[in-house]
Amino acid sequence: HNLYLHSALVQTRKTGRDEASLKKAIRLNTLDSAIALNMAFFVNAAILVLAAAVFFRTGNQEVASLKDAHQLLAPLLGNQWASHLFAIALIAAGQSSTVTGTLAGQIVMEGYLRLRINPWMRRLLTRLLAIVPAIIVIGLYGEGEVDNMLIFSQVLLSMQLAFAIIPLIHFVSDRQKMGVFAIKPLVKAVAWTIASIIVVLNLQLVIDQAQQWHAATSSSILRILIWSGVAGLFILLIITFIYPYLLKRKVASIDIHKEPVAGALQSMDTTPFHTIALALDFSEKDQKVLRYALQLARPDSSFVLIHIVESASAKLIGQEAKDYETIQDQQRLDEYVR
Secondary structure, eight states: OIIIIIHHHGGGSOOOSSHHHHHHHHHHHHHHHHHHHHHHHHHHHHHHHHHIIIIITTTOTTOOSHHHHHHHHHHHHTOTHHHHHHHHHHHHHHHHHHHHHHHHHHHIIIIISOOOOOHHHHHHHHHHHHHHHHHHHHHHHOGGGHHHHHHHHHHHHHHHHHHHHHHHHHHHHOHHHHGGGSOOHHHHHHHHHHHHHHHHHHHHHHHHHHHHHHHHOOOHHHHHHHHHHHHHHHHHHHHHHHHHHHHTTSOOOOOSSOOOOTTOSOOOOOOOOSEEEEEOOSSTHHHHHHHHHHHHOOTTOEEEEEOOOOSHHHHHHGGGOOSHHHHHHHHHHHHHHO
């Protein structure tokens, strides 16, 4: 979520569009990300230190699940609060990942897929997608499969990571898009090296897990599906790496709304009204709205043009938002006024 969400969070600050202001925004966002990720690092380090200090030194090297850890903490440390604090920490971690994951999903849906749904519907869908599979597995196979399901989720996450990193490096290396903010050759080389290491390690994890699943089943159909999935992952990774090079040959549009229909903004016969408010969505429907408004107007009538900006930053900071969609919508309104 850091790659998607934090990249969007930088737009929630009120900054100018000049080079100095953008550099300041990037510097602040880098500081923000560094603090957040290092705090996460210390939390993860604390978990490892706890495991080493409590379980390894007491000869309990077989502890491999959260359930075992929770039950053993209190007797080994001699304090019942140990297991309670461990449970509270797990709940807090779960809430944190759920909130950030949902927000990152909103950024991807709205910014990349142009798919917008009501917040309550989005939250309901994401919660159900997270909870229902877990309930089904526990209901069918019992609590004993929870740890296997947790491992499976980590395999899925590791598969997704490469598909976030590779396009990101492509994007920030593109001087046509980034201008003076494009990364330098040294940074680019380091980025690709780190990305390659991450991809190789995570592919190894996927292959190891696939081998375990292969050995655990005698069904030829399941084995074919397992290795077809691994092969499909390799193919998608290759496409993810090559496609941006092919995309550079195309003229891409990042316009949020379609261009207005030719001749839509034309003079029409009017019927008097003093002040008229027009709700606009920058589609072909605007032609009807404008026609009726002009029919109701007189020479000294006032028009109030209304358009709702639905980007994440606009929802958060309102009129202070300066993201691409806000700026483009304002330009479109100015065009309507002219």
